[in-house]
Amino acid sequence: MTSLKRSHASTTPTTTLSSKTYLRTLKSGKVQKIVRELYLRQDIPCSSQLCTACLDLAPAGFHRKTEPFVLSATPSGTKEYPEGHYLVPDTNAFLSAMDLFESEGGVFQDVIVLQTVLEEVKNRSLPLYNRLIALTKNEGKRFYVFFNDFRLETYVQREAGETINDRNDRAVRKGCAWYAEHLQQAVKARKSARCPAVVMLSDDKDCLRKAKKEGIKSSNLQDYVSGLPDADRLLDMVASAREQRVTKESKAELLYPDYLSISAMLTGVKNATLHQGIFNVSPYNYLEGTVNVPSFDRALIIQGRESSNRAVSGDVVVIEILPTDQWKAPSSKVIEEEDVGKNENAENEDDAPEGIVSEQERRALQEEVRKTHGRSTEGQSQPTAKVVGIIKRNWRQYVGHIDKDSVRSRAKESRAQQTVFLIPMDKRVPKIRVRTRQAGDLLGKRVLVSIDSWDRESRYPVGHFIRSLGELETKGAETEALLLEWDVQYRPFPKTVLDCLPAEGHDWKVPASLEDPGWQGRRDLRDLLVCSIDPPGCVDIDDALHAKQLPNGNFEVGVHIADVSHFVKPNNAMDKEASLRGTTVYLVDKRIDMLPMLLGTDLCSLKPYVERYAFSVIWEVNANADIVSSTFTKSVIRSREAFSYEAAQLRIDDRSQQDDLTNGMRQLMMLSKKLRAKRMAAGALNLASPEVRVEAESETSDPVDVKTKALLDTNQLVEEFMLLANISVAGKIYDAFPQTALLRRHAAPPKTNFEELSNQLKVKSGLELRTDSSKALADSLDICTDPNEPFFNTLIRILATRCMMSAEYFCSGTQAYPEFRHYGLASEIYTHFTSPIRRYADLEAHRQLAAAIDYETLDASLQSRSKLEAVCKNINVRHRNAQMAGRASVEYYVGQALKGRVLEEDGFVMKIFSNGFVVFVPRFGIEGLIRLRDMAGDGEREPDSLFDAENYFLEIKGEKVQRKVELFQKVKVKISDEAEESTGKRKIKLQLV
Amino acid sequence: MPLDSSIYTLSALRLDGRRWNELRRINGQISTQQAADGSSYFEMGNTKIICTVNGPQEQKRGGGRDQSNEAKVEVEIGIAGFSGVDRKRRTRNDKRIQEMQYTISSAFQNTLFTHLYPHSTIAITLHVLSQDGSLLAACLNACTLALIDAGIPMSDYIAACTTGSMASYADKEDEADPLLDLNGSEEQELPFLTVGTSGGEDKVNVLIMETRVQMARLEAMISVGLDGCKQIRGILDGIVRAHGKKVLQSKVS
Numbered sequence A: 001m002t003s004l005k006r007s008h009a010s011t012t013p014t015t016t017l018s019s020k021t022y023l024r025t026l027k028s029g030k031v032q033k034i035v036r037e038l039y040l041r042q043d044i045p046c047s048s049q050l051c052t053a054c055l056d057l058a059p060a061g062f063h064r065k066t067e068p069f070v071l072s073a074t075p076s077g078t079k080e081y082p083e084g085h086y087l088v089p090d091t092n093a094f095l096s097a098m099d100l101f102e103s104e105g106g107v108f109q110d111v112i113v114l115q116t117v118l119e120e121v122k123n124r125s126l127p128l129y130n131r132l133i134a135l136t137k138n139e140g141k142r143f144y145v146f147f148n149d150f151r152l153e154t155y156v157q158r159e160a161g162e163t164i165n166d167r168n169d170r171a172v173r174k175g176c177a178w179y180a181e182h183l184q185q186a187v188k189a190r191k192s193a194r195c196p197a198v199v200m201l202s203d204d205k206d207c208l209r210k211a212k213k214e215g216i217k218s219s220n221l222q223d224y225v226s227g228l229p230d231a232d233r234l235l236d237m238v239a240s241a242r243e244q245r246v247t248k249e250s251k252a253e254l255l256y257p258d259y260l261s262i263s264a265m266l267t268g269v270k271n272a273t274l275h276q277g278i279f280n281v282s283p284y285n286y287l288e289g290t291v292n293v294p295s296f297d298r299a300l301i302i303q304g305r306e307s308s309n310r311a312v313s314g315d316v317v318v319i320e321i322l323p324t325d326q327w328k329a330p331s332s333k334v335i336e337e338e339d340v341g342k343n344e345n346a347e348n349e350d351d352a353p354e355g356i357v358s359e360q361e362r363r364a365l366q367e368e369v370r371k372t373h374g375r376s377t378e379g380q381s382q383p384t385a386k387v388v389g390i391i392k393r394n395w396r397q398y399v400g401h402i403d404k405d406s407v408r409s410r411a412k413e414s415r416a417q418q419t420v421f422l423i424p425m426d427k428r429v430p431k432i433r434v435r436t437r438q439a440g441d442l443l444g445k446r447v448l449v450s451i452d453s454w455d456r457e458s459r460y461p462v463g464h465f466i467r468s469l470g471e472l473e474t475k476g477a478e479t480e481a482l483l484l485e486w487d488v489q490y491r492p493f494p495k496t497v498l499d500c501l502p503a504e505g506h507d508w509k510v511p512a513s514l515e516d517p518g519w520q521g522r523r524d525l526r527d528l529l530v531c532s533i534d535p536p537g538c539v540d541i542d543d544a545l546h547a548k549q550l551p552n553g554n555f556e557v558g559v560h561i562a563d564v565s566h567f568v569k570p571n572n573a574m575d576k577e578a579s580l581r582g583t584t585v586y587l588v589d590k591r592i593d594m595l596p597m598l599l600g601t602d603l604c605s606l607k608p609y610v611e612r613y614a615f616s617v618i619w620e621v622n623a624n625a626d627i628v629s630s631t632f633t634k635s636v637i638r639s640r641e642a643f644s645y646e647a648a649q650l651r652i653d654d655r656s657q658q659d660d661l662t663n664g665m666r667q668l669m670m671l672s673k674k675l676r677a678k679r680m681a682a683g684a685l686n687l688a689s690p691e692v693r694v695e696a697e698s699e700t701s702d703p704v705d706v707k708t709k710a711l712l713d714t715n716q717l718v719e720e721f722m723l724l725a726n727i728s729v730a731g732k733i734y735d736a737f738p739q740t741a742l743l744r745r746h747a748a749p750p751k752t753n754f755e756e757l758s759n760q761l762k763v764k765s766g767l768e769l770r771t772d773s774s775k776a777l778a779d780s781l782d783i784c785t786d787p788n789e790p791f792f793n794t795l796i797r798i799l800a801t802r803c804m805m806s807a808e809y810f811c812s813g814t815q816a817y818p819e820f821r822h823y824g825l826a827s828e829i830y831t832h833f834t835s836p837i838r839r840y841a842d843l844e845a846h847r848q849l850a851a852a853i854d855y856e857t858l859d860a861s862l863q864s865r866s867k868l869e870a871v872c873k874n875i876n877v878r879h880r881n882a883q884m885a886g887r888a889s890v891e892y893y894v895g896q897a898l899k900g901r902v903l904e905e906d907g908f909v910m911k912i913f914s915n916g917f918v919v920f921v922p923r924f925g926i927e928g929l930i931r932l933r934d935m936a937g938d939g940e941r942e943p944d945s946l947f948d949a950e951n952y953f954l955e956i957k958g959e960k961v962q963r964k965v966e967l968f969q970k971v972k973v974k975i976s977d978e979a980e981e982s983t984g985k986r987k988i989k990l991q992l993v
Numbered sequence B: 001m002p003l004d005s006s007i008y009t010l011s012a013l014r015l016d017g018r019r020w021n022e023l024r025r026i027n028g029q030i031s032t033q034q035a036a037d038g039s040s041y042f043e044m045g046n047t048k049i050i051c052t053v054n055g056p057q058e059q060k061r062g063g064g065r066d067q068s069n070e071a072k073v074e075v076e077i078g079i080a081g082f083s084g085v086d087r088k089r090r091t092r093n094d095k096r097i098q099e100m101q102y103t104i105s106s107a108f109q110n111t112l113f114t115h116l117y118p119h120s121t122i123a124i125t126l127h128v129l130s131q132d133g134s135l136l137a138a139c140l141n142a143c144t145l146a147l148i149d150a151g152i153p154m155s156d157y158i159a160a161c162t163t164g165s166m167a168s169y170a171d172k173e174d175e176a177d178p179l180l181d182l183n184g185s186e187e188q189e190l191p192f193l194t195v196g197t198s199g200g201e202d203k204v205n206v207l208i209m210e211t212r213v214q215m216a217r218l219e220a221m222i223s224v225g226l227d228g229c230k231q232i233r234g235i236l237d238g239i240v241r242a243h244g245k246k247v248l249q250s251k252v253s
């Protein structure tokens, strides 16, 4: 037998081989051993503009392109490093102070990101990794990723017995040392005197000590930042260093139970002894959360701070079901953190002998237990659980304001460091403890913070300031606040994106010559009488329509959609930006576009009187609105008119207008009514959500009035044909790409969702809500009326809407066909096609449809299921966030419109608690909580009350007020606004009249 | 989460530190099993294969005599359970294995001078000891070595390699870089093809792609692949010559 020993001579001369072995644990709990080869090389440049030796090092890529060098030849200096310096942060520096690295203004430039560090950051936090990658692409910041693990001189082999962390620290130090020496040589070669220092940033004491011993310049974050100009502001962005707390740990009391280990959690979940789900905090009671898990059809209750064990709303948690005797009924009481925890001291961390649950909180919860127990309602308790571990934190940046009472010294000049509480705008997020030197400055401002950690000995999470958005209540600050809160990307489009626009700019025209490549595969539909119908003042016109009668008596109907995919090619910078933004966000006074203005409001927009590229769906339908045939084609159209809904309605109603365009619109109207009737017969739901429009005076854009949106027949006309187009396109792209079509589904709501509402209806109005199918639901909603109260039906529809699942985008390969169903529209299959200017999903559908009709080839990103799934996941979130941001904006403006006014309006009771109730005011679309406490005058105590949870009423037996409040009851309320004492923030206040 | 192939956009370096046009370390030996008529051991990075050739020998199977006037090339691939990341048994009926067997057999059917051995069989057995991408290409190369060892005349070496395309590398489609000789993790992320040629890059014997890729990228991928085959042919040639020298020396001494 010949020996099979490998001969090591045969390696390519420029590289040396090493290998890397690591273990990987899969989600299933399986452990894999991965062996990877590593080719170590010497041609990785240092990318410093000082260095000439590296210039010819990097071989060009296939397309003969080389990257320019990143690091400046004259980096900025500090007191300590007068000749300039390059920074080499370690992993923890990035993890704890990413905000710092992102800060503008000439600091934290010329940074070398080592591959070792990049990889570790990715391991620890994907969002931070993505932010770091974004930094490396920001030319002004000059971040360079140096692949030290591939370079022979800087590669570090893990030694026997060495931990991975130690190995990585060593790799970082070795990288620094190499750079320092390499730069020295480079400087010598240039015969220049200035040699920038290479400074390692780390908070690891051991690593710093070793660095010093090895002669590597190094500093911890705190010291480094202190040496910079504007240190105060920057220092606040350093997450309170871990080591500070380590010293405390010995004496601090551990308030919270420890988490289980990851493997214990995984095994538990696998054995179904533990459950995994997303932790959601109730908007009415900050001490109660719920977790939906697959094995229970009702959400599990998590009550109290100890049970929720440091989980923040949105985190993915692992929970353990409590024994039955500890099960609780869902809270019927409103508890707000601002009231209960008012007088806590942010600084009392050291001398806090009290437990996790403060005395006030205990009382608030106990009181309720007593009340519910009093009525011996056994069947009410529901499975209750506690959090035993966290799989994934979903912490983001939070907008909030400083709790005035937690600030020790309010003097603006005071630079003393103090710990203050930040109260997030999102009521479901606990207040955050923050150390700052600028408390005085930040008081009364909207500020952005992020949570760094939540340790066992701290009742509240600890975070740091990022920046101030401006004075509370100012339009700029509040708008930015809600954009940040809903994670809307609102910065101007970067240059790389604008570079993707057509060079002609606004002068771009549909080419005159039919020979032009732009016309290839396009049908000339310029002679069709097309028009668009949109809300007044709409500038991004996505869709236009036409209809004409055919000789055979049937109708030809066309829906023409802006051909955005012609301008936005897959994977270029503009496409990536659009896919990140996912949707255009509409605020009351502002629109945050998904695509640059030039496209959205001009080149793509199907403006009247000009020729535009379009993607057309054309059907032949008979007089009964049944589809005879459908065609999809890229086209060129010329819209004859852009109507507003009102104008179109007037034109259709005006019998004297008998031109072809108007008659076409009448035909559309006739057909749309038939389509709608068919859809309703199939069980489509007519749902309602409170929609109000804020009327603003254009110049000052101060809101003057609030109106509920009126619906005209023309609204429904457009809607019907858009639905029809979406459904037709969905079928077509699914046929062409059964695995990867991008579709939209709306799951049927589980029965339990409607339990409460249907019980309420039964008890209060003797009505029955049937929920076995969308048809049954639609029918039973139709008979949920109150002859004396026309609004009652709408109220029930609003409530029913809240019981629904939300519709979602998905990739067809991930679901079985029956799951494609759109419950609300009662359609088997559905997608979004008709608004590509403002929704990314539609743009993707356009690309798929274009490939399905062989107009062009499909990009790889649209063939990969995993990529599409990622796209869907993102746009689902974006879509939801955009809605929430829009709503928050309306809410803010309604508040502004009501400023200083006192009004009496009709309202309806929507929800009843044991210590208050929620009233909905249709005229303004606002919902407000009225607490019993509010009914008492100043200095009086809360009136006595009797709460009947089974019959949904609350009897108030105060000294002055004596009345009964019932669910669905119509009440008169006084609406006023009042400034909150502690914050100066304005709030709408409702009072029972 | 370890880094993935997207680092290429940062550094023009691949996950294992190679540039786009570099082969992994290739290592081969000839006559590793004395009992077989021809044998070889071949490594492309961590893809390791043992190949044995038996024959040409008379066909024993079947009642009626074979009508054909040339030798049949039969290929059998055994993939060791421990060869991949996950330990799993692959049955002989595995569709992918069958397809590879067919591809290899038809490639050599046309390159070997099979007409010299009518009514006989050349049996090639491949044992995959370790897999890390470019499996088919490595098998083809291992076969070439073993067939030479067996002394079966052929028109030229078949040398094979894979090329991938760095997906979404740049804004523009035609700027995607082709990558030579993919390893296992790259194969999972990127579209790739296997190309095998004989006579340097003159004649393409094998060209297989199971993933989808844009038309625009294909040309670059193939041209890089042809160049890779040429390099591999040189390496195979080196292995054969070194072996020949050794054999001669042992004969002389």
Ligand SMILES: [Zn+2]
Residues within 6 Å of the ligand: A045, A046, A047, A048, A051, A052, A053, A054, A182, A186
């Ligand atoms: Zn250099």
